[in-house]
Amino acid sequence: MPGLTQDEAARRLAGVGRNEVAFRKTRPPYSRVLAQLRDPLMMVLIAAVALTLAIGDHADSVVIGLVIVVNTTVGVAQEIRADNAVAALSALSAPHARVRREDADRDVPAATVVPGDVLLLAEGDIIAADAAIDESAALLVDESMLTGESVPVDKDANASLHAGTVVARGRGVATVTATGKAAALGRIAALLDDRRRPTPLQLRLASLGRVLAAVTLILCALVLAQGLVRGLPAGTMAVTAISLAVAAVPESLPAVVTLALALGARRMAARHALVRRLPAVETLGSVSVLATDKTGTLTEGRMVVQQVWTPRTTVELQGVGYEPEGDVLTEGRPAGPAERREVQEVLTATALCNDAALRPPPSASPDSRWEAVGDPMEGALLTAAIKVGCPDLTELASTHPRIAEAPFDSLRRRMTTVHALPSGGVLVCLKGAPEAVLAATVLTDSPETLRLARAEAARFAAGGYRVLAVASGLRQETPRPAAAGESGLRLLGLVALSDPPKPHAAATLASCRAAGITPILVTGDHPATASAVADRVELLGPNTTADHVVTGKDVAGGRVPDLTAVRVFARTDPQQKLDIVAAWRARGAITAMTGDGVNDGPALHQADIGIAMGGRGTEVARQAADLVLTDDELSTVVAAIEEGRRVFDNIRRFLVYGMAGGAAETPAPP
Template sequence: MGVIRPVSGGPAPGYSDRVLGSAPVGLTSAQARRLLDDNGPNHLPVQRPMPWWRVLGAEMLHFFAVLFWAAGVLAFVAGLPQLGVAIFVVIVLNALFAFAQEARAQRASEKLRQMLPRRARVIRDGISVEINAEDLVVGDAMLLAEGDRISADGEIHRAAGLAVDTSAMTGESVPERPGVADAVYAGCFVVEGEALVVVTATGDHTRLAGIAGLTSERQLPTPLRRELTRASRVIAGAALGVGAVFFAFSVIFGMPVAQGFLFAIGVTVAVVPEGLLPTVTLSLAMGAQRMARRHALVRHLEAVQTLGSTTYICTDKTGTLTQNRMSVVRAWTPRGAAVIDGVGYQPTADVVVAPEAERAVRDLAAAARRCSTGRIEQADGSWQARGDPMEAALDAFAQRVGVLDTTDDRADQLRFPFDPRRRRMSVVTDGHVCVKGAPDAVLPLCRAESGAHAALTELTGRGLRVLAVAAGRTACRADRPTSPQDVEKDLTLLGLVALEDPPRPSVPAVLRTCRRAGIRVAMVTGDHPDTAMAVARETGLRLEDTDREVLLGSQLPDDLDELGALLDRDGLVVARVDPETKLRIAQALRRRGHVVAMTGDGVNDAPALQAAAIGVAMGRSGTDVARAAADVVLLDDNFATIVTAIEEGRSTFINIRRFLTYHLSDNVAELAPFVVWALSAGRFPLAIGVLQVLALDIGTDVFPALALGAEPPDKRVLDGPPVRGHLLDRAILVRAFLVLGLAEAAVALLAFTATFVAAGWRPGQEFTTGALMWSASGAAFTAIVLGQAANAFACRSDELPAWRLSLRTNALLVGAVAVELVLLLVLLYVPPIATALTHTGPTTAGFLVAALSVPAVLLVDAADKHRRRSRKGPAALARPRSGARR
């Protein structure tokens, strides 16, 4: 190794002698080349992404899609190519839509790689040179200055006034002040000072690379995917069972085996609700659009419903529950105290101080400002921090109490930067010294400190960050070398300054709503436990009557089951949490059965965001890495937006149940003609055919189903815990098959029969074929469509009859039903579509009977709802619901 020598006749540009020193440091070019060849370049490992065809294949071959593939193949076998093609198109479109969402883990890792800077300055061959950051090797002497992003992990060899912003990595809201032999990490920022760092890890051995590996963890299936898989199994089992029964009947009644098999296939396909898959996808897309209008950007469609299933929220503190704006709120002096009520970094505020303490508070503020490195400045119409947020807060404090001098900018000052071992800094101007730092590092240097300890206890008990400020006289001069110990003695305590990072005003109400909704909330942060506890109490996360201690990340159990049991309660505060611990917290809670939403905005949050059931990132203050790993991005960084997103998620789950009921209802009406045909041994003709079933499922049914997916949230959707039942349960099956479906089926068969009766047919006679048969089939088809039109309004509520629901709350449904009726006329009367389906429309008698489907469905539905409310007692009968007419 060579000694540091001047560059082009002068010192290394931008670095002081305290950093460069004179001791040998750095590598030779030859050593660096060998190490680079041996260990590889300094970049994050590139994980080989899954081939696109495998990702697309996974979307086309999940169980729900396989059900429809089978239905499409069976349609071709049964001689119904139009039906088969339509089903295949639906599957492919859905797969392509979902395919775009599946590169999240790879994008998160890519964002992490982009965090590393392209250039770095090092000592090579004894001189300062700038190199590509990828060429850094272990042992390099890396030079850091204010504004640099650190390129590799390292150990500080020398430093002067160094402050490092690690908030994106650790969650700590205030920049750290590392000293000699302390570690710094790739991806962090230097916000103040300078340092010479010996590189200890590069590339895939850095701490940043460890986080990149954690973000690549594969996610478990979402609750919606699991429920759709279960529903598809139920539907598939029912379809196969019905097909087998009809195959047996057809053989028993003398139909040739081959023909009976094809007939059974047609029935099987008819039982599968082909319109369900696109309706689910489009409903989720509409939910995502509604969330976007409410400042929640959904990056993964199934996250819409997953949010509604959330039972546990793990939230970060800095920038999520708080505003990430340090502010002086209290000041104590021996002559009295002051309370400062200001907004952000604005230089004006309401200051409450006793007259006898006014001058002492100003002296305190002036000394604190003189001994700080941050400033506030006006930019883009608002006051912002320049430098360390805490240091800038001292400048704002001074201006708020009327201190406007600029002696801190004088060139003849002697400054001793903050040192993590001394835990204080000092400034000498014209023989006057100001010292600022941790109270336990400043108070012992003061001649008198009467009352300071009591004040310190009171302020820290509020969870405030406290600094002590002292002043004195010194004979030391700025132009003569000296040491901090020579000036930091025989001081007079000016007072204590207490700072806070204020919580967002909306958070307490949001937390109350979460509790009302049965959602547990825990703060999971890398910050100091006292600060975290203070924010928890101020926001209402930690209730005053609880005496639980703050949990520390380092003290959490390693066993996931034990950890899950420890965390399974509301209002927890977990502090000093690193990325790996956050990930384990998400895993432990999911293992305990919780649907976990993890919020965050920093790099440290990315692994847990990826592992949680729902990752929620901040859009404004969040890092690209966090946004790439999340399912939902809050565009306004407002914690309250989570509540509106959960409300939309719950509403989406309810809406999916609504249109699932709607789709399954007409399956009964579609199947009933086949049942009657089988029971009559073929003597009663089929009222509708398979192509008419297709026209219903992916034609007339689709628009009302989508409109049901747009039903607005019930005002009481957050009153009570999330629905834990299945998407397809006994209640839906009973309502769809035994109530709504039977009403439609009865009217459809009645309309079919009435057409023949009006033409002179009587029981015991043979049914005629030809035009009359087509008209009767058109009447049955019309009855089902009209019944579904009424059913769309009936499915809006599980409790109230359709006529008690306001149409204004879902005007889209009115338009959708109108489109459905227009489609009915097209399918009945416009060739060549009408020719392929019914050949002709219903007769007058057939249409009049078919129209009875509307009152039949509405009245049967109302009776069933009244019966179910009666079983719950008088309170349920009298209780109004959102959407009811007032």
């Protein structure tokens, strides 16, 4: 593919514009200040300043004026900080791209990429624009920031690529189909452009301001009219009416509200919840619906081998993350030597047929963790191999050097490696999707064994696990190519992997239900995975199952009459998440949305309370959110909601006190 000419690329760039996320027009400072002053309660305070000046009470005028200045400054500062989501989104764009133009490979600024350009992709590249794949070689793309999937996705010819995603493995050639605002990042930026609606506290205070202003004016008019009818001097009655208006205005209320919210935000920060917008503190106390994503929020966000099946036994592996620690159990008891040997044979083969590596914690800090270098799923297989006592991985690679391989691709759906044995001959190791491995053309096992393996694989898949079948075989000579050795092998077993729920996820959701909050799951992952996770964390409560899962296509197609009747959504995109939030808000619910990916940004921005993960979350999610969890724990949300309810109660008590005090100060008509 020769690619575009330089002249043609320049012509298209002039026509479609630069490949950049469009920024919305920045509001001038005076516009932000006027928006704050248009608040009804602030207008009442401005009127109070005018009245106190009219009666010569300059001390009160200064105090009320300072309250107006402080509240306006705080409001404008919060609004500016909350408008940085699109800027963070732009930072995700690739700084440069490798393209083919005029039959030559060129490194160009990503902003100059145009539809029709031929992208050349390699491991670690950020994809500069939406594109369709023309050629791929073991291409694996991390799309978690857009889709929420916990593992990278295999891509073959004709598959779609999205701007901002990352090539995790392999190589590819793709033709650009959309850039700038038409690409994935641009469409998300457009969804972020909507303005927030006022918080429940702001709505209540605005309503209070309107009522207070109307009642004050009516009472002042009545007092003035009554005095004039009785023949009292007009000047005296004017001063009396103005004094009545000043006494009726609770000028300290905005300052007290700001102070209460600030103290609440400080207490939340001590409990790992950072507040980005002060009104969000009170809104948390009004939350009635909690929409949570799956990966990293309800689950650990890391693939783990949880079960290994062989024709003779099944074992369960405990532990989280890539830490090579955890018990090996059979039917709830520690696995015996014979059972361990069978599982070791399975996981030794997966350790050999593997391109990942494990990186130990960089320090002794309790926050340091083992990390996988390469495919997260293959990293999980290495962790499992260490747990069950397989030979040292470095020594294993030394004694069984790889001499040939057939990489995984989405057509064959399996990977094969060939290793030299110390005793002579070679060992063929194969792992892949059960439907690609459990076949008579690949394995020599009996039909009954294959039937049992297929049934077990189906059971694992129905439980939301990702399943791999593992096989091996001895050869006297090295098969050329390596794929020629994918026959006459012996089935070793099945490996079931998943992203396990966090230990306290079920208890946290139970606390939400006890507090009158309805939890719902909104994820971009597979429906079976979403359903399985919902069951494990008891999203619907104990003794219930998430047997009804709605997909994003169902939402987009209008096939769901009432979105608020659904508790589990899968395969959702940013627009559908907005639709779900809008449906709940139309019912009068106060919605909180958690998320960590770019795809969560619009919903976080539009929800009454957007809650981002501070550790693993993207900058886009953090900038779009009202609340950032520094510990990435959903239980912190429950603690923040408790604090929000306490703040609301304190503000309500002060309002009653302030109104009573104002009534007591109201002067009697002469």
